[in-house]
Amino acid sequence: MTLETRTDDGWATTRFVVVGFGTAGYACADSLIQAGAEHLVVLDDRDNEALREKAVILETLGATITLGPGSTAELPKDVDVVVTSPGVPPHAPLLAQAAEREVPIWSEIELAWRLRDPANPAPWLCITGTNGKTTTVQMLTAMLQAAGLRTVAAGNVGLPLLEAVMDPEPYDVIAVELSSYQLHYTHSMSAHSAAVLNIAPDHVDWHGSLDAYAKDKGRIFENCQIACVYNVADPATEQLVMDADVIEGCRAIGFTLGTPGLSMLGIVDDLLVDRAFVEQRATSALELAMISDVTPAAPHNIANALAAAALARAFGVPATAIRDGLRGFRPDKHRIAHVAEVAGVNYVDDSKATNPHAAQASLLAYEHVVWIAGGQAKGATFDELVIAARRRLRAVVLMGQDKQVIAEALERHAPDVPRIVVEATDTGAMQIVVGEAAKLAQVGDTVLLAPGCASWDMFANYGARGDAFTEAVRALGN
Incomplete structure (x- = not known):
């Protein structure tokens, strides 16, 4: 079973099982058929009209x-490769059976890597991390486009990666966002360059432990060719570089919000600078952009910009394209987005902050904050966040299923910070939350929706939660 190229006869004779028939599963099955697979079974425990x-x-x-209940309970007897969707955990019965029988298990990313055009395979610039992945990939895409390259954001955001690699008109380079789920069953990928932005507790229930979660993130560096980009402020990301088996000559490149050392990108005065990809890096640095070119110029977003710039520079993108890409970039909705100023108080929507690490980054971007938090904590704790942000907290308004978890952390570490607990969970709950926050805020403060939790207990998704916040703020203004 070689499966080295799209046209290899192995695709026709290999017996594939695809687990999951959502967006990723459908893309995997469709791509396998295009590659010539003649023995393909797709299994999903769900059954609805859209799937049918x-x-x-x-x-x-x-x-x-x-389709239907029990469809994934048993692994078929005649199978050579299992291709799994990212939401299926390793302990799922079918995947456990495949591992026991030593049947290879591929992620959609592994499949995409093997399906690249052998005549013109576009290089991959890959990004993972607990937080900031999407923004960083989009920044990187803007920089690559500013350099005149045909590129696309793909993977865990934007275009499905399989569609990108199967495009009849090859890309010059692909900016790839990868989740820990996707990386778990990715084995042969060899990125041109890759970055791990940060490591914080998340998805531990899926991976089994924080160590296993971090190791899956670190898979992005395996076989890396040119640059492994790490966060100087997060030693765990540098350790992942040290542990990786890379192509000879691949460099470790750091990014920092401080003055950069050798082989780093960082900040000097109000400038983003490069001391990694310049010949005179021992004595000088190259100006890439101004801090004011980054929108919004919150510290964690500047770090995202530096990580994106490191990958772009590794690919040879000139400094002018770094600057132009950042100037033209605007983050997606619900990512530290300014909603309105009402009675001298700023209201900011960072509903995308669905874990404590992301919420902490948002809180540290503002001096005086009325913090709106709560939802499904996914087993996370908030002590570290409260300790880091307590001097900035004017007050806290709590909502959602696990609000008590946050309340207890506040009681332990910031007992003097006023807090309001909103019990309502219906469609009008956010109006109550915003109303309470407005009462607590003073002129010059920021009312920040950075829940630190998932949204599913009260909202369809984090976007719906952010939209509800925006509506409530606008009603407040009116």
């Missing part, structure tokens, strides 16, 4: 689709 419609399409092309 997609099943009809693939069945006409020769795939076998099985």
